[in-house]
Amino acid sequence: MNINNKLSVLFLLLLLMVISSCSLLNRDQRQRGKQKELSKIEQYEVLALFIEANKEKITGNFRNARALFAECIRRDPSNHAAYYELASLMAMDKQYDDAILLAKEALKLDPENQWYYLLLSELYESTRQYKKNYQILEKLVELKPENLAFHYELASAYLYAREYRKAIQVYDKIETVIGITEELSLQKNAIYTHIGQTKNALDEVKRLIDAFPGNPDYLLLLADAYARNEIDDKAFEIYKKILRDDPDKASVHLSLADYYRNQNKLDKSFAHLDTAFLNPNLDIETKVNILLSFFQLTESGLNIDYKEQAYKLLDIVIEKHPEEAIGYSIYGDFLNRDEKYEKSRQMFYKVLDFDRNKYLIWEQLLKIELLLENFETLDSLSQSAIELFPEQPLLYLFNGYANYNLENYEKAAKAFENGISYTLFDEDLKEEFYIYLAESYNHLEKYKESDAAFEKALKISPQNPFVLNNYSYYLALRGEHLEKAKEMSLKSNIIRPNNASFQDTYAWVLYKMGEYEEALKWLEKAIKNNGGDNGIIIEHYGDVLYKLGYKEKAIEQWEKASGMENYSDLLEQKIIKKTLIE
16 A cells, blocks of 8 residues: 555544534533634534544644644534544653543543543653542542553552552452452552552462462462562572472572672572572573673672683573673773773684674773773774764774874874864864864875864863873974963963872973073972983983083983883984983
8 A cells, every 4th residue: 555545544434523513512512602613614624624633643744733733622622532633742842731631621521531541640740740640540449440451550649659459459449350460469569668568568479379279380470489588498498398299499599699798608508509500591692681780799809709700600691691692891891991992802802703793892901902002902992893883983083092102103194094084063072072183184294184173172171181281291392382382381280289290291391492590490390209210301301411510410311211111212312422411
């Protein structure tokens, strides 16, 4: 059937519905004598408006639909269907007060229409008017007592309103029609448990057992209920009975694990957990949920016993479910959390063997490769991920960072350029892209592009001390815009005081400006703030001493710097020639 035929059928149904409702309305009007009867022409005009309004609603033109339904009501104030449709549209826009008024009017005009009751009920629930909600549903149940769905709605409304006894009464009434069921008994059991009526809660499970005596799961529910209420002797007797009849029943071993854990008998608890996990009939979802609870228990690094047990259970999951990716995934999460990165990455790679479309696994793996400084792997892995998820900006950041550390600055810059377009409204991530882009351009001696990227980063975060420091240092090295460099470097030192690297940058800007005495003071500050082991800081210290005429001391500092890491390419020549080379 094509779309036009479908719409034609729909409009025909609407037409029949409206003709029917119009005839009912006219009948009601004649009976009440309150409304002037519409002429045949007026009736058809309202009908045409109503059909057009529904057409607009179906095609998603809700604004036009609202206007047309409102016009229906203006022309025919007794058109309850128009009130209902307009109320529904108002509810979609969360205009609940107006929607409630319209729905009430629809119900007033047609008090036997179940859909009007249900709409009003939804509106009361959405606005948390729980008492009014169950009151309107009480009327609906009275109107349609044979419809059990309305009874369930009423029970749910009572629960929202915390009218627990009334909810149970409704469930009892439903039970007289359909008999004892697991759903109803467990719901009543949960309510009784919540309100502290232990005996009634237990009785509900007992009734379930009597109704279905051959089902051991209900017997287990009773044992668990006894255990929750600390009636341990009765709970344990039932557990033993179930085990005698079915020693391989995994669920009873899980219950006994909880039972012994509550008694702080961890050895017995763990033994039953092992037995349950070794059972291939226990689904992996249940096992994973238990492992997630262990993950939370061991998050703080405490509960060593639980951590050891968790790893034992993880091994069992992999052994019993070797083809389930989720087992490797949660194992990887545990290992990653506990900083066992090498083994963790093995687990995550195993997940990708099963399903390469899990983006979060790729991201987790990339983070691990970064932590392990496996930059070549990080490069190839991030490229593979980009092929699968080309719109994920973080992947380009990983790829750029890998190439930056491999000194492939062209590839790094390209990755950062490509990825930045996907950052959209994530300003923090965009700033990070601009920072690395600026650094890459600087290595490529594309200074204009580097400065522009730094400027964009500072526009996003003007107080970022690292950007202020690095930008000003590069300007100082080039001897460009030194006043600006001085201002930015001083700002970074105010934001992050006592940072040796920042103090060295400010000293180097001052050096480039010929302010040697002030530069010396800042280098001495840097050395005091743990900068004495940094080769470039000590080399700079020697350079400033040389400018101030302390040549012997300068050479001494250069020689000292040569025994450290991180010094300039000119240091060796300075020492050999015993003179400053710039």
